[in-house]
Amino acid sequence: MTDVTHEPQLVPLNGIFADDYSQLLIPVMSDDTLAVVAEKIAHHSEGKRVRKRDKAKVVYHEGRKVPMHLTVAEAGIGPLDHVRVDYED
Template sequence: MTESATTERDLQDQPPQLVPLNAIFATDFVQILVPVTTANTIREVAAAVAHHVEGKRVRALAYEKVVFHRGRRLPPELTVAEAGIVPHDHVRVEYDLPKGAK
């Protein structure tokens, strides 16, 4: 068995762990601490971050939200564990705006 297959199985066998994240949403000026778990999907992370900001300090828009971690855009179906996000990492959540939209 390869090392990566072992690692994937090990991640699936573990109960979800708390992962507090430092996050910023779109054009917000406040960084927030958001609790998620290793089992949450990236789509769920985006929703958790937006929940604290969207419609409060940042105008809500009817677009999907995307998460960036260490400069890369994360696929929404990945889990926090699969994405390699660890406690106190920084994530940025943005609207997935079509080209030319503001």
């Protein structure tokens, strides 16, 4: 049996940041951590339509808070899934 190395894959996500009114299609990679995903999604809203706060960000997928050290693939997040990024309480 041959050892197959899986290359990172592009995973387009439907993402929204905090209380922004606009959901966006955000391209991320399957090996991005959720911390990276949070920054990629926040980039489009934070300081523009959502006030920037000095707080850590968290990612929610299917109603659950996802550990920020996991990758997109490890968290089971797939193409066109909806994720919400918000500030930690």
